[in-house]
Amino acid sequence: MDVIVLLVGIVTSIYLYSVYPVASYIILCVVGHFFLFCNVVRMSRIPELVWSVTFIGLVSSYLLVGWLSGLTLAIIIVIITCVLVALESKKPSYHGIGWQYINPKLPVWFQQRHEK
Secondary structure, three states: OHHHHHHHHHHHHHHHHHHOHHHHHHHHHHHHHHHHHHHHOOOOHHHHHHHHHHHHHHHHHHHHHOOOOHHHHHHHHHHHHHHHHHHHHOOOOOOOOOHHHHOOOHHHHHHHHHOO
């Protein structure tokens, strides 16, 4: 399913680039974060929702009011993403990429949580 989402997002973004480049960038950003959060970092639900709400608010302010420049918007989104990834990787339940090095106590945490 993830591959289908990625392919549809990329194809749609390529098509929209010639029609409305901003929409193309927005789709690429959302699809890229979907892949990052779901497959690489394996982000928990609350940080995903925080990112989503923040992203919608920032993009809406960019599109509707022109409150931010495109570059400022991109920088803010990257900073928020980095902060959320850093916070997620510090959790005892972190199980994303590199968990063996970042969170070597995950098997113990998992066993304690799932014992009867």
